[in-house]
Amino acid sequence: MGVRVLAILLVFLLGDSTGDAATNPYDFSAIMGLKSDWQNTPPNWVGTDPCGNGWDGIHCTNSRITSITLSSMGLTGSLSGDIGQLSKLQILDLSYNKGLTGSLPVQIGNLMKLTNLILVGCGFSGQIPDSIGSLHNLVFLSLNSNEFSGLIPPTIGNLSRLYWLDLADNQLTGSIPVSNGSNFGLDMLLHTKHFHFGQNQLSGTIPSQLFSSGMNLIHVLFDSNHLTGSIPSTLGLVQSLEVVRFDRNSLYGAVPANLSNLTSVQELLLSNNRLTGPLPNLADMNNLNYLDLSNNSFDATDFPTWIPTLQSLTTLILERTQVRGELPVILFSIFSLQKVVLRNNQLNGTLDIGTSHGNQLQLIDLQTNFIDNFKQSTGVYSVEVILVDNLVCEETGAAGQSYCTIPQSNTSSYSTPPNNCIPPLCNSNQTSSPNCKCSSPYTGTLVFRSPSFSVLGNSTYFESLASSMMISFQSNQLPVDSISLSDPRKDSFDYLQLNIAVFPSEGVSFNRMSIYTIGFVLSNQTYKPPKLFGPFYFIADQYTNFAEVQVPKTSKKSTNIGVIVGAAAGGFVLLMLLALVGVYAFRQKKRAEKATEQRNPFVNWDPKKSSGEVPQLRGARCFSIEELKKYTNNFSEANEIGSGGYGKVYRGTLPTETLVAIKRAQQGSMQGGFEFKNEIELLSRVHHKNLVTLVGFCFEQGEQLLVYEFLPNGTLKESLSGKSGIRLDWARRLKVSIGAARGLAYLHELANPPIIHRDIKSTNILLDDHLNAKVADFGLSKLVGEDESGHVTTQVKGTMGYLDPEYYMTQQLTEKSDVYGFGVLMLELLTARRPIERGRHIVREVRVLMNKDKDLYNLQGILDPAIGLGTSLKGLERFVELAMRCVEESGADRPTMGEVVKEIENIMVFTGLNPKAESATTSASYEEASKGYSTHPYSNEDFLEYSGGFPPSRIEPQ
Template sequence: MGQKILVFLLLVFRPILGMAVADNQDFPGLMTLKEDWKKKPPGWKGSDPCSDWEGIECTGSRVTSIKLSSMGLEGTLSEEIQNLSELQTLDLSYNKGLIGKLPQSIGKLKKLTNLILVGCSFSGPIPDTIGSLEQLFFLSLNSNKFSGGIPPSIGNLPKLNWLDMADNNLEGPIPVSNGSTSGLDMLLHTKHFHFGKNKLSGEILEKLFNSSMKLIHVLFESNNLTGKIPSTLGLVQTLEVVRFDRNNLVGKVPSNLNSLTNVSELYLSNNRLSGPVPDITGMNNLAYLDMSNNSFDVSDIPTWFSTLTSLTTLIMERTKLKGELPVDLFSLPSLQTVVLKNNQVNGTLDIGTIYSNRLQLIDLQYNSITEYKKGLYSDTLILANNPVCQETETETGTGTESYCKVSTDSQSDGNSTYTTPSNNCVPSTCNPNQISSPNCRCAYPYTGILEFRAPSFSDLGNKSIYKELENKLLTSFQSHQLLVDSVALSDPKKGSIYLDLSLEVFPYSRDRFNRTEISEIGFLLSNQTFKPPKYFGPFVFHGDEYENYGETEKSKSSIGIIIGAAAGGSVLVLLLLLVGVYAFRQKRRAERSSEISRPFVLWDANKTSAGAPQLKGARWFSYEELAKYTNNFSTANEIGSGGFGKVYRGNLPTGELIAIKKSEKESKQGGREFKTEIELLSRVHHKNLVSLVGFCFENNEQLLIYEYVPNGSLKDSLSGKSGIRLDWMRRLKASLGTARGLAYLHELANPPIIHRDIKSTNVLLDDHLNAKVADFGLSKLIGEDDEDHISTQVKGTMGYLDPEYYMSQQLTEKSDVYSFGVLMLELITARTPIEKGKYIVREVQKTLDKNQGLYNLHRLLDPSIGLATKLRGFEKYVDLALRCVEEAGSDRPTMSEVVKEIENIMELAGLNPNADSASASASYEEVSKPSSHYSPNNETFYCSGAFPPSQIEPQ
């Protein structure tokens, strides 16, 4: 009410006071935004947004630009946004707290040229009114939760250059025009189609592409598209990057792709393409080619292998290639990687004496090579499971040739240890949360992840490419008058989809940025003003919330001073009275806001032996709110219980369901676990991790609020409690989802995280039966000083606990790998790890006979897995599980290796590893209504000191 009185007051007396208040059409709209956002820039206090408010830019008195990236905004986008009729740029990127639907009224912003909402949490359908924004040049809605179809009306945007809707939940076909409706085929001037990581389905119609288009990037990876690759794709001569991998495409590859002479990256892997391996001789600029895992006819090694002089990376696993590799292939000047696993390559392997000095990896596992002609090549060569290695083993009894072993080199893992070095200086010792910059100055950097969607190189150990990227970033920031001292890159990681790089941007001459600077840096990255070196390909930035702002340079004049100085006489009295009322209300609001902004002011560090939690964007709820959402924590809303306390289902005013974990006085877990879980979950975001919605710390109450995961835990399904039948395909999918979640924690979270309590009760199943890792109360964050190991009190769950960790008290990521291996065995047996005095790992090891069908494990398997059908890939699955539970951590695979192997197993089983679980098996039967609950465990134990290793097993 106080805000509304103030708005009315400023509008009525504006002619008298002569204020430079924003135009009366704009100010109400901005005030509505301010009221709708629970968390907003604290500098939004003055009466003139055009000069006082961060992120607001005006032309005259009209608002033309709103740039608020990485501000930690929370709330929804109001329909009143339509009042900002002169708005040209709206960038709200990297604000995870922005939720709800995008308002239909967005279509009334007729002058909008840039609509950028990267990395928020908007959901629901994308409004078709976007198609009326005829001035729109840049549309980036990627990395949200949008659902429904691609609005055909987007085809009405004649000036659109950049179209990015990747990483959402979009469904249905790719729209094309049909006379009465618009479609993407009408976007003749658009250069970027970015639709990867969605759920798009149906055939790609021939009409989608035509020769008048100016497209350079066509990215449709990781969808559910079917049918053939349209031959019209070959008509778009401007194309540079093409990704159709990880779909369900069939048929022959169009022969006219050969004419796309500008394409440098071509990804067609993980489909069901058939016919002969295509002839792409004419693609002279092709640098990166991946056609792996398709159903091509058995084909001779193509002659064009040796003619693509720009080629850096050749990946053609499982493509039925046969014959001898030409020696000329390895002399291609730019060649870095050759991966031809699981083919029929035979004869003699001759790399020659003149080969590319950039060649880092040759992987020819599972072929029929009988001889290796040794030369001068000394980098990674893998010939395991070829006759040449079997013969060596037979003749020598050892098979010790290095090329006969699977390499664990970081390059073959797709990772690198690169970190930007210091610039001829000694790194400073900094205060907590500060970081020493490359120029050895302590500061709070702006951080995030640069995600490159189609790099044209595969040698991640080449430091010069990162140096060039650093220089270009710094030059770009400084050329836009941003006070940036230096940038740092680290942790290059090449997963199955993209290349990720951690970015830190450091301020110049002081230790922190202000909000205006952060919004400008974020905008430079979100709207693609920054252009990386071309071989990095298309990219997207995922910015973190910045929490250590300095003072903004804009005026901070109070409303009372402006009004008091401008008003006089009776007007002054009236204004002072109203301002007094407003100030009183604001004081009460400020007191409430103080609780929200400093929810842990009463945190008792002595009691918990831990400092107050440090959050990265989690939402604060009052106890009163949560009681309302759960009908006062009624027993009817109770959906589970565990060591922490009880779990309740709640319903937010938006209709979103939540799960609320409420601690009890007798809880086995305490403040430290509460702190750990909210700190870690507030900083990690992955589809295979349970999302933290928020928390409550009030009057000694500790509550954690999660997304609602409707189908309970893996344990519930394996035990029959949920009524959901998990056949072989679904168990593979659950394994893959869990593995991907752990791989993210180990390798993409910054810093990395060890879960420390992986088990079937801590893996939940969503409405599509996708696995989500939960319960981070025992997790451990790996700091810079202890990346190799952590000496720690042993914590975990009996049966899943890594014996090496227990004996040495040295915690590593391989401890999670061990627990995951136990979970894999539990998935196929439906037995708890320790049951009737028997340990599942030892039972499998004792029973296993590799000369028998299903490795002789019939009596241990869960009958509901579908024993009547062929369990394709079962033996490889068991082999992988047993590798995960090797006694020595060094003998266990990494989680990223586990992910790749399970993906391969699923493909062997005829299952698309990127398809939704709910459709992964036609044999799924819903026996009864699944129980809907978040299921925390009550099996956790803590131990310190020593006791016999036998106690890891049941007594």
């Protein structure tokens, strides 16, 4: 620990003189913590600057560690909580290090930038932490082939950007989580394309809610678990599916008839369950290659006439399915057909395979049926027919036929052949490549979970696989000479396994960076195999024969000189360290004095532009401009997350790793010092759980900046429009409305003096990570005057559609102007429409349609479908009535915000919700925000400031 502290101290001491390459001290501290828990780290992990010195497997951007890729290194140890300090980390790939054990730390949920979390083939165990649901940017989550146990974290449903989800080959138990009220579930992952959960111990039924028509899934793999119940008919709604595996479970009941709607499915495996009812008619699945319905309890039926219509079929397996009757000869005319297995059924009559079958047909296994004749056509056949335990083999003279004996196991001996060369003899550490070069290959096993073919002796398949891999490696500029594939085989799960050896193009072995990169291309699924191989994963062997850097040999004399020089250098370094410590102490004293001044609001206050009095701040901090530059990477474009008439908003990270939103005024929009001082005083003294918190401000060097808390789930507008992907059902909309109403009621009734927000709208209602609503942006807010009139005379300002017409006409601002804006917001919550669309105001639209004698007040046509139409919307009529009271033409006829809060609470009680309870969790994103769209809550692009005349056509009197 002492060495680690000293190293960090040196980084701080030398930080100003090491240039841009110097590693951020917090990142250095974290990586040193990880290193202390690992053995077999790369040899060049020395020094205090991983970024500047190019540590193997570490990639940095602007002194921050953004990627750690260390596959196949033989790492041992555990993953400590230090990983959570790497706040800029985007990629973590520790695959194929079986010696990495223990549980995942909960701090992994702090890696808010993480896009790829890949821990394939390690030895991690314990429960997958719920905090993984906080990784909102995660695209690739691959934890397969470990020893994880416990439940699937429901919070994974919050990962709205997730594309690949692989938790297969672990020891996960419990049921498949789906959303329920405020709880998360896998059904929320509409953007995800891969569900890989095979080879676990999952139990319970498959929830019908798990699947929906809005999903983009292509692979659903739940094979080899303990699932019970029936296959939900909702599976037939996912039109994008290509591979479906529910084999090796305990499912029962009939197969849903609408499964035939899945016309893109190529592999369907439902074998080894307890399915009953009729054999499903899959005639419309014209892309089906591989069909296995074996070992179920279907009703006895004649051989289905629709099967020969599946012209893409390569493999048909219907063992123990009670199929009877005579096999039609047309079945064997399917050109692509390779394998037919119909053992242990009730087939009878004559077997006739005809003469028009494709040359790919290799096996017809009809053991244990009642076939009494085999019509062999003239010609030479390579088809292997097995009729053991049929009537035809019990007749005199037929028992000696080849089709009446069980052949010996025929395993493929395929291996990539030499490329027109003679393999040399290599030493024990090397192997001859296909190009006949002796070298040390990177080896492992490719596992294909659902290939669409069954003939393993066809070299064409494997040649195309090797060719596609070489193209991928070359396009990624990897130093690969050739690839060898060998020993294709099916395991007990019907997975295709292949040995692979990747040979280096430079020298006789790979360096570490090459291994990391090749491993990442395979673990991250960067390489896409030919489609007929289906989904795959790779398990690598540990690579040990790394190319070593040659160190020049030194003579004894030079060694002695080196010792002398080293001793002298060591003494010099010691003196320099002492000097540095002295300089450090001096600088720290100066920095402390400077910090004290910077946190004194008087220091940079311009008395010519302000009152010169002490700003009455309550909890807000005064930042220096240099601090904010550091926290935002010098206000870089990459950190820009919003903009508006006031200026731009940047994401910043404080030294405590707290995310903040920093609003920077542009020159033309800056207030005078007096107004800015008043604004930060106002913001710093309002503290409520439903108001966005002001963290601090900066007022120096001609700059005006406000530092707010960062709210990850964006604005209400983004949720209603679908851009953030957050799903708001009726219950959640009620919770959002009560939160916003409470925030406004606090401003009106508990702040001293009261405050009028003056710009209530859906972009100024922000959602935290628990979907609690917070009122934001007090740039237009006004204090209520102490005069008897109880209103503020002010220049008309606000946002089109939310603006109180009475305020516009009289220029008299009261709390009831906020009530009007909140009423419009309530209607926006109901309809998800902007206040004004195509010249029509939402208030007028609702008034025209409203009919209290009809269901839902006759508003079905404009209600947002996402609110849950078709489900119980208790209290909606009362909510509409309250909204319409809030938008009455006269402010005197509108309720106060305190009354609004009470009525919404009553509505929530009426609907069975607890108005005092906070939202427990965030909702999941159903769609990725459109590319390039800023989903940050502090963007204020639709702000309009009105001064003087307001076009009558743009404001419609009520």
